Amino acid sequence: LKLAEIFLGILTAVGGFVDVSELVFMSQAGSRFGYALIWVVVLSTIGIMVFGEMSGRVAAIAKQPVFNLMRNRLGLRLGLITLIASFISNLITCAAEIGGVALVLQLLTGAPMRADGGRRHRRLHRHRLVHAVQVDRAKLRPARPVHAGVRRRPRRHPPALGRDRRRPRAAGSARTLQPRPDRLRLFRGRAAQRGDVPLRDLFLFVGRDRGRMGSQGPRNQPADHHRRLRRSARCSPSPFSPARRSCSGRPGSRPRWSERWRFRPGCRSARSGSCSRLLGMLFAIGGAAIETCLANAYSLGQFFGWRWGRHRPPREAPRFTLSWMAVFVVALIIVLTGVEPVELAEYAVVASILVLPLTYLPLLLLAGDRTYMRVHANGLLSKTLGWGFYALIVVAALAALPLFLLTSGGQL
Amino acid sequence: VKASASLKLVADVRDLQIVDRDERNCGIVDDIELAGKPGGPLEVAALVVGPGGYSARLPGWAMRLVGWIAGRSAVKVPWDKVEGVTSVVHLNVAAGEAGLARAEARARRWLPGRG
Numbered sequence: 181l182k183l184a185e186i187f188l189g190i191l192t193a194v195g196g197f198v199d200v201s202e203l204v205f206m207s208q209a210g211s212r213f214g215y216a217l218i219w220v221v222v223l224s225t226i227g228i229m230v231f232g233e234m235s236g237r238v239a240a241i242a243k244q245p246v247f248n249l250m251r252n253r254l255g256l257r258l259g260l261i262t263l264i265a266s267f268i269s270n271l272i273t274c275a276a277e278i279g280g281v282a283l284v285l286q287l288l289t290g291a292p293m294r295a296d297g298g299r300r301h302r303r304l305h306r307h308r309l310v311h312a313v314q315v316d317r318a319k320l321r322p323a324r325p326v327h328a329g330v331r332r333r334p335r336r337h338p339p340a341l342g343r344d345r346r347r348p349r350a351a352g353s354a355r356t357l358q359p360r361p362d363r364l365r366l367f368r369g370r371a372a373q374r375g376d377v378p379l380r381d382l383f384l385f386v387g388r389d390r391g392r393m394g395s396q397g398p399r400n401q402p403a404d405h406h407r408r409l410r411r412s413a414r415c416s417p418s419p420f421s422p423a424r425r426s427c428s429g430r431p432g433s434r435p436r437w438s439e440r441w442r443f444r445p446g447c448r449s450a451r452s453g454s455c456s457r458l459l460g461m462l463f464a465i466g467g468a469a470i471e472t473c474l475a476n477a478y479s480l481g482q483f484f485g486w487r488w489g490r491h492r493p494p495r496e497a498p499r500f501t502l503s504w505m506a507v508f509v510v511a512l513i514i515v516l517t518g519v520e521p522v523e524l525a526e527y528a529v530v531a532s533i534l535v536l537p538l539t540y541l542p543l544l545l546l547a548g549d550r551t552y553m554r555v556h557a558n559g560l561l562s563k564t565l566g567w568g569f570y571a572l573i574v575v576a577a578l579a580a581l582p583l584f585l586l587t588s589g590g591q592l
Numbered sequence: 593v594k595a596s597a598s599l600k601l602v603a604d605v606r607d608l609q610i611v612d613r614d615e616r617n618c619g620i621v622d623d624i625e626l627a628g629k630p631g632g633p634l635e636v637a638a639l640v641v642g643p644g645g646y647s648a649r650l651p652g653w654a655m656r657l658v659g660w661i662a663g664r665s666a667v668k669v670p671w672d673k674v675e676g677v678t679s680v681v682h683l684n685v686a687a688g689e690a691g692l693a694r695a696e697a698r699a700r701r702w703l704p705g706r707g
């Protein structure tokens with residue numbers, strides 16, 4: 181029974197905590213900084229554990245869920261501000277996750293992500309001017325603005341360095357600054373070391389260039405990888421469907437990002453490994469999308485005192501049920517407008533950082549209140565860790581928005 | 593804390609969850625109505641539940657927005673229907689009897705018949 185509980189706990193952790201935001205930010209940080217920021221993952225995991233333990237303890241002893249508590253402690257005005265900010269953040273996250281599910285399904289089945297096969301999306305991007313900064317490895321210099329989504333002639337690109345001579349350089353790319361992507365080999369596994377389907381493609385999938393993902397690979401990628409990609413474009417984008425030609429393979433042509441997720445023909449282990457990875461991502465992001473939908477309904481239910489809880493039949497908690505349904509529909513509409521899920525995830529993460537100190541503080545105060553919590557109030561260790569992490573998230577919240585604006589969403 | 597005991601109204605009661613006789617959530621204490629005469633004792637008359645109770649607590653523009661989204665209705669629950677106050681406010685009647693089941697009933701109409 182204990183083993184089953186542990187297994188259930190792991191499943192919950194994966195379903196509840198690993199979502200599209202983690203995949204996006206971890207991958208971006210990994211592609212830019214390698215293992216230099218791995219300590220952040222460890223530190224934030226401890227932070228989540230502290231927060232989770234305190235939330236559970238308060239809910240069990242004081243019988244007050246977080247948003248109920250927040251309203252009681254912060255008052256109506258500040259409580260409403262926090263609720264609205266949290267709602268928007270969750271809504272954007274939910275939209276990003278629904279988009280993420282669509283992306284993974286596209287990779288698995290080869291079906292178009294949007295009903296119109298992405299034509300409208302490409303049309304939208306064709307006219308979108310992206311002011312990117314092109315960074316040379318030898319010397320930093322600003323680059324010309326680049327039209328995203330417009331097919332560019334190869335001759336317009338400045339010559340690339342080293343092994344990347346044959347292909348257009350990445351413009352405005354975080355990947356231009358990748359120090360050593362080969363370090364990622366640890367994550368890729370043995371199949372990846374044989375040069376089959378590296379996790380690097382996952383980095384492309386969630387990478388900085390988003391819509392431009394298909395045309396430019398990481399700068400340090402071997403040139404033969406590109407030739408292989410072009411050759412493998414003759415395969416189906418789906419591991420389950422028969423082979424078909426989907427990419428011209430011409431020099432300077434822009435295969436879609438999904439076409440980069442290729443499998444070397446005849447390599448079953450790579451195919452099954454990649455399918456497993458994609459299925460894992462599908463379940464993680466799908467589960468997180470459901471959780472985020474429900475989270476918004478929980479917030480509303482707790483803040484306004486409705487009957488709530490997913491275990492309740494819909495007619496017993498009608499406002500709660502209608503809320504999560506409405507959140508799902510609105511999030512779906514956001515995705516259908518054609519906005520990039522990865523971009524949404526970035527906005528969602530920034531919004532959630534801004535709101536975190538407001539949701540964390542009432543919990544921290546109540547967890548340390550001996551009137552409510554009695555013997556279960558925060559001890560020395562919980563208090564130290566709790567306030568330490570609170571100081572950390574306040575600094576992060578204060579720095580998040582200026583950094584986001586100054587770096588153009590982390591592109592510089 | 594018993595309903596008859598002295599308590600800090602704003603800190604201890606306002607913005608607390610209300611639970612009915614059957615332990616069902618039925619709203620939040622949005623405001624408190626007091627009754628009294630000059631020179632006489634001040635007594636709690638009722639709990640005000642619903643967006644109409646925000647009017648004294650939010651600025652005018654915010655109240656207009658709330659009114660546009662959720663309406664301005666408010667239900668007054670007489671204080672004698674309060675059983676006690678812990679981390680929630682316990683009522684001694686069912687939510688329907690206190691007039692706190694209307695919004696749920698309206699929302700229920702949007703859902704299919706079974707579930």
